[in-house]
């Protein structure tokens with residue numbers, strides 16, 4: 001499973017990138033709104049840091065014509081921009097047209113296996129099931145990853161599954177075990193993945209032993 005970062009914060013993106021683990025970035029209108037910056041300028045900055053991995057930029061239009069118009073402008077920012085589309089009838093129409101043009105797409109706000117299958121058949125490069133938001137309403141988000149993974153394997157579907165709406169480290173481990181190709185993770189959770197109390201304790205002991213031996 002690969003790691004994407006789920007943020008529009010440029011400092012977090014730069015730091016995560018410096019760890020050498022980053023395969024891409026996802027943004028959404030709520031994440032961009034938090035930053036108080038121009039959407040296009042921020043995407044430009046992000047694509048200057050993450051030059052090879054996918055950078056998802058979400059459209060806000062609700063009709064396919066509007067989505068395609070936005071996609072056209074977003075695609076001029078950098079070659080690694082992926083167009084993020086909502087899982088709606090209009091989103092699927094836009095997905096098919098963009099796929100035919102060779103533009104990469106990420107169909108977002110997926111909450112059922114049928115939605116994922118539809119998005120894949122419309123040509124989505126990525127499908128994004130939202131784990132945390134399902135957990136929030138008392139449904140098991142991880143079951144959805146398993147179902148989508150089983151269906152995609154059984155039918156040789158190439159769309160990649162992005163486990164989204166990740167809230168804690170166990171989501172990451174379980175998403176990997178259940179067949180997600182990618183997890184898109186807030187920076188706070190990426191940092192939590194690094195930590196283990198025995199690692200801290202081990203470093204403390206090594207340093208103490210070293211100091212004692214060199215007194």
Ligand code: E4P
Nearest residue numbers: 006026027028133164165166
């Ligand atoms: C994915 O692409 C979305 O940006 C994101 O994971 C949504 O997460 P949230 O449910 O924490 O807002």
